[in-house]
Amino acid sequence: MPYVNLGIILAMAGIVYSRVCEPDYDEEKLKQPKDITEYIKRLSEIVYNRWKNKDDLRLKEFKDVNYVKRPRRVYYDTDGILETQVQNFKICNKCSGVNTIESKSDRGYHIFAITIPRDACPNCIDEGYKLYKNASSHYTNVYLQDRVNDEYYSK
DSSP states (O other): OOOOOHHHHHHHTTOOOTTOOOTTOOHHHHSOOHHHHHHHHHHHHHHHHHHHTHHHHHHHHHTTOOEEEEEEEEEETTTTEEEEEEEEEEOOSSSSOOEEEEEEETTSOEEEEEEEOTTOOHHHHHHHHHHHHTOOTTSSEEEEEETTTTEEEEO
């Protein structure tokens, strides 16, 4: 039987529950192990330090790089679909850069998706629309999400 927080249910119903005891509640069983807490603290510190130094890291990691490519495979177990993606991130000094995804599924679909980010500069907006306009006809579908103008296109 799934755990149900009786206090929350009673509070939502407007019933005073300060003296209600949860059945089978064992605080020790629900306590997170200390090694997990310490791991989360260390990981949080690493992520926070990377965020604080993001500008230096960007210069170091992506100097003289125009695009970053990320291939990946995703299996959707609920539908039994295998998808192969290649995601490209444009490195732009003025904005977040245009993001594209080329996706093929084992069901025969082959799509190309373009996202123009909310903070896009004029060059990246133009590039996104050119990519959409010039997308090859061998794709099953082509999508453009223009987050600057809150517009969405598909063909």
